[in-house]
Amino acid sequence: MTYEIRNLTTGYQSSKAVHVVGRHITAQLQAGELTCLLGPNGAGKSTLLRTLAAFQPPLEGQLLLDGKPLEEFSSQQLATCIGIVLTERPDIKGMRVREMVAMGRSPYTGFWGRLSADDEVIVDQAMDQVGITALQRRMVHTLSDGERQKVMIAKALAQQTPIIFLDEPTAFLDFPSKVEMLLLLRRLAHEMQKTIFLSTHDLELALQTADRLWLMAKNVGALSSEADSLGGCSPNQNASGKSPQEGTAQQNNSQKGSSQDLQEGRTQKGSPQEDRTQKGSPQEGTAQENCSKENHLHAGSSEECNSKENGSHDNILSEDKVFCSNSSGSNSSDHSRPLTPSGELGLVIGTPRQLAADGSLPRFFSGPGLHFDAQHLRFTIEL
Secondary structure (H helix, E strand, O other): OOOOEEEEEEEEEOOOOOOEEEEEEEEEHHHHEEEEEEEEOOOOOOHHHHHHOOOOOOEEEEEEEOOOOHHHHOOOHHHHOOOOOOOOOOOOOOEHHHHHHHHHHHOOOOOOOOOOHHHHHHHHHHHHHOOHHHHOEEEEEHHOOHHHHHHHHHHHOOOOOOOOEEEOOOOOOHHHHHHHHHHHHHHHHHHHEEEEEEEEOHHHHHHHHHHEEEEEEOOEEEEEOOEEEEOOOOOOOOOOOOOEEEEEEHHHOOOOOOOEEOOOOOOOOOOOHHHHHOOOOOOOOOOOOHHHHHHOOOOOOOOOOOOOOOOOOOOOOOOOOOOOOOOOOOOOOOOOOEEEEEEOOOEEEEEEEHHHHHHHHHHOOOOOOOEEEEOOOOOEEEE
């Protein structure tokens, strides 16, 4: 299943005003890929993730699942399309691991929540895929942080959604458990052809495990190695597929896009390095998500979303269209594709190798004593 983001504006409403966090975001999430969202606190990661997960509505733009607008899905249908794993530790007592995982079947079990024989098999498979079968009779509140996270991922797998969003799934884990968690998610994305999108602060691990990175900063020109496979190129591009700053884009492996100064309502040209001196976007607000949102526990049909993926997408433009992709999946080797403007949020999208070659990684994560080794995709500290 392809998740398309078209000209999205994210933000939130307070009692007195509408606070815009990001504007004109155009991107795409593909099946079979592990995508990691990285960035500093206050950059808008949680706001973007909540918007993509339908926890809050977009201020502008469209979100589409296989070409169908998200607002046309009922909550029951969304429960069979999108699974959510939040960062909060579940404060649950008196519930066994198997019972927690079985809650992922709620969209399919009807009002009384009775599990059929087929449901029980799916629960067994979900626990086996995550490696927690031996824990199934343990009480959830007795588990370690890493074990609890595995339980919540197993619940999302039991929900059988093609898309899974995770908010900082490695937040409370020790280093070996962080590695194990990201390797698990990568394997699930590749072997089960799921679209897995997560936010994290574990930069080093994301560089080594993610198929694609979304880097976020404040008021930095948004660049995308994603092809705008949305029937057209991004808003900052002209009819030829190039932005005014790009010039001979077809002859270069990476390009720097334009950034926009929204504070005075006019467009300015500049490089991402220059844009870092501008003022940041408003800080993202807080939101209270309850268990019903996390679990998407609604009965409904899975016909809308459980279609098989074959690795190709008819709506993706051909390679001869500049900046538009013709490939998807976890084995993309599109390092030569140029980076293109995708929005006004400080968002850069690309494979780790691509963002290393472009200079986006050292630019976004610069600091005293930090040195980026592009060859080995790692940061070192100079003492």
